[in-house]
Amino acid sequence: MKKISIAIMALLTLTSLPAMAQGTSAGTAVAPTINTGDTAWMIVATALVMLMTIPGLALFYGGLVRRKNVLNVLMQCFVITAVISIEWVACGYSLAFGSSSGALAPFIGGFQWSFLHGIHIGDLSPYFISHSQPSGEVVNGVPVMIGTIPHIVFILFQMMFAVITPALIIGAFAERIKFKGFVVFSLLWALFIYNPIAHWVWSSNGWLAKLGALDFAGGTVVHINAGIAALVMALMLGKRRDYQGHAIPPHNIPFVAIGAALLWFGWFGFNAGSGLAADSLAGSAFLATHIATAAAALTWMLLDWIIGKKPTLVGIATGAVAGLVAITPASGFVDVTGALIIGAVVSLVCFFMVAYVKPKLGYDDTLDAFGVHGIGGIVGAIFTGLLATPAIQAAYSGAFYGNPHQLIVQLIAVLSTIVYTSIGTFILFKIVDKIFGLRANDKEEALGMDESMHGETAYTTFD
Template sequence: MNNGDTAWLLVSAALVMVMTPALAMFYGGMVRRKNILSTIMQSFIVIALISVEWMLVGYSAAFGPDLGGVIGDLSWFGLGGVGIEPFKGYAATVPHQAFMIYQMMFAVITPALIAGAFAERFRFSTYLVFCLLWSLLVYNPVAHWMWGIGGWLRNLGAIDFAGGTVVHITAGVSALAAVLVVGKRRGFGTDNMAPNNLPMTVLGAGLLWFGWFGFNAGSALAADGLSVHAFVSTHMAAAAGTLAWVFTEWIHRGKPTVLGAASGCIAGLGTITPASGFVQPVSALVIGAAAGSICYGAVMMKGRLGYDDSLDVVGVHCVGGVLGTLATGLFATKLVNPGGADGMFYGNPKQFAIQALAAGVVLVYSFVVTYALLKVLDKLMVLRVSREDEVMGLDLSEHGEAGYTW
């Protein structure tokens, strides 16, 4: 074991854990004041819920001994056999439990991302069941496909350094399925649904930017040059995404907004995630800039397409995840990471085809399973709060408290 690698991975796990309360602030500031606590709760509660699920079955299903390239078996149930000795198949220089707890934080934040799409109208009890089942049926299998030893996408040669496919595509396209099943907020298109606290949203975005260094640089699983490289690429993509969104919005709408700057930084971060440990810093800058402009355009299309994605999860995370996965197939180079692959621009067009296949399969699988799961839950538990409760606000109707007392 290496003490430096272990320390860095534990710090990275803590950084990724902070991202979920940061997401709570980011989302909480964007909803109406009557729903701020319910929105924060949807992010905060998954830290507890998915942590327990991950320890009991999730880690074994995602990273345990392979069953046909599709899922891990449950031989590591309750962390049986997952001790402090390194498991060389994943991280040779850190305790196995350090790798497990690091991956736990990824599993935690992913279902929380989806909640932004159906904010202000989803029943809390149904949400808990949805998050648990979604993690079991969508996140764990896809994580095994891409990252687990024996996973079929991993064996095919698909690469995803820190979760562009596993986290952002799964959450983003599941958000689309969710808003199609749940429907629009009451008053959508007529009522004032402006954010209640943009300073909170910007603070959340800043903390997400900060935590993302653990998300991406920590995925090197060592305190080495690759982690430094991923750190630099992450920061430059976020900076480029922020600038690109702001200037695109400025040209399109006449004014640069604070919400646009916050959204652009998240778009850049999400898009560079799969590529951060495979591409040169200049490529990261290009990917981030593309993310800022393209994700802005995707969010603007929301109105024309007619779906109510409350907090732009589809336009930022789904579109950004797909863009980043494809960009990895273009810009990846073994000059950065000998354990990765060369992309199309480095003489290997096959890698782009593999990345496109991985993105397509994960898109379809995640959408279909999420859509079916929500349809079943709607029949058994009901997805939406009542009309009266939605008008009152979910803070009072679901939790019996208010975010603001004035």
């Protein structure tokens, strides 16, 4: 009897195959649904990216400054997390990823999603990278694709990118900026600089997206954007009152190491999460991220050892961050060989910028936000145009794989971001400085930002 049942089931299966094939060939639409595996991964990735700002970046930057300024840096990271999160749901997400009409459409979104108006808990994300499915709608003979995670999860994930980008700029003006002016500047910068560039590169309407610019997880949108703003801010604020043209010793190197380790850990959500799915592309981006970071950390350590005669913990941590920055735009497009090349090259370039160019030119980029994030982002964006391989995503290739046009597009994206961010940051600085003031006075700076801005000290000695 058991054998007869098995035979009947097999027969039924065989007879149903032609019908199944006919349904597939006829293009029967499969109703899009939320994929619980993708959603679970993206919630975790979102939490990992938040971890990068607080406590990761807060500890990394906080350890590098002097003890009288550490609380100020931690406070700046915390308040940015709060302020930009609210700005993002109020209008930032809509401006970055929404749609507008007419001449503005390629440059900025509209306000249709302000305060997440019209977005419901069960809505699917309209954005996807991989692992997507047809919605059933066909436009110009092409099935419309839709993501497999809730729209609100995508909004949350992108919120953490919006948070960390202005936080990176802190490294350029640490130890000398007024807190009130800092908060206002950061909010305005997110509104008028970050949101438009995110729209250019990541929105389906964006002009750089239509041009074909590749930025898997934020090399242009996050790192070049923040790095160039950091340089402008450092130049316009001027040097610290006691800056002697070289780095002031960090007050807590263990904080630096812990912060860098948390950044390395959280960056897996940053890069591997940018595929918006728990699939092989996420695994490939994860691997590329780790290998590039390892190569960059090792390269910087060796440079320290050869040139400075001793390997330093601050050096290897800085190299790791440089590697993380450079692999960010390329992580979804390059293989392990590409990751190794990017990691080694970015440490060579950033080390040269930090150790030789900055002292030579004399600008006071306190924690090398420009030297690591700005320069590292530029290296990563350009090498994406060189090393993108169809072995990772078949639709994309760089100059070394027969597509030199991609390198030209990457250079356009880099240059346009540099120009817009430089001009925009300059204008915002002037406005905020005129109304609220940005530079701390000599007395406040000498006392330290912790006491002068917050009335607190990080380390208390008891008798």
